Amino acid sequence: MAYYLGIDGGGTKTYALLTDEYGNVLGKGKSGNGNHQINVDIAANSIREATLSALSEAGLQLEDIRHAYLGLAGADREVDYMILHPIIRNIGFTNYTINCDTMIGLRAGTNHPYGISIICGTGTNSAGRNTQGEDYQCGGFSYMYGDFGGGGSLNIEVFRSVIRAWDGREQPTLLTDLLLQLLGYDAVEVMFNDFQDYGKQVPVDAVRLLFEAAAKEDVVAIEILNHQGVELGKSAVAVVNRLGMANDAFDVVLVGSLLTRGDRGWIRGPIEQALLTVAPHASVVTLTTEPVVGALWSAMEEDGLTISEEVHVRMRSFSDFELIK
Incomplete structure (x- = not known):
């Protein structure tokens, strides 16, 4: 045995x-x-x-x-x-x-020993393996090195969107009341000053507010989630091109809490659209x-x-x- x-x-x-x-x-x-x-x-x-x-x-x-x-x-x-x-x-x-x-x-x-994986949890990463067994990793090294998003960054997008709506640079958003409730403030100005004065950090848990607001058709939240999907789609396309997988049939596996819980296509949709243009035989699946x-x-x-x-x-x-x- x-x-x-x-x-x-x-x-x-x-x-x-x-x-x-x-x-x-x-x-x-x-x-x-x-x-x-x-x-x-x-x-x-x-x-x-x-x-x-x-x-x-x-x-x-x-x-x-x-x-x-x-x-x-x-x-x-x-x-x-x-x-x-x-x-x-x-x-x-x-x-x-x-x-x-x-x-x-x-x-x-996937049931195959090849394909592409896209991770979006606290951070983001993507990697693939082609039918010849060659691997390639694209990203996973933080915003400074080309990445965008994940819960450790999108929480900041929630906070700054609320600030921008408050100071007039962004349209009103449902994220405002959701964030104030999560953090225990009565007004954005009080929250703004408290974070400024005491150097507070936005909890990663704030990212879930994007899904709550998007489910109620909040434009700001949907734009942020769509942006996340576009960026992950670019990573997937980069893996396809680097490994020469454009004509292959393979699975693209979505991994991580932002992709497997809460998303109703706001992130997945742009990923699928990006792949369709370069790898029409690829199938996007969610890790279970x-x-x-x-x-x-x-x-x-x-x-x-x-x-x-x-x-x-x-x-x-x-x-x-x-x-x-």
């Missing part, structure tokens, strides 16, 4: 999933931050802890694993891999692959399972296995990590 391990290391949680070659779940593990860019030592401990928990539940040792695939946030450039490989080898991994967590989100959302499942499937494929439809169906329903304390 062959055993495989998938790791999803994010900024807040690290998941480990261990199965046999038929996709039967034998062990699970959960820990904290797995992004070395936040804290190297904590990330190393989280990956180790999640791995050991999954192995313990399965009654296996690390040397029993045929291949492990680690999708890690922050695994973006060669300098990152120079840090990560010693960490992973020190834990005891020998047969393993490291890749950016964007790629396991892609693999979890845990990205760690994509890491597990990638581990199998790195070992030469082909994922059967039965395994795809069985594992797409796996989503019980929140039960792990």
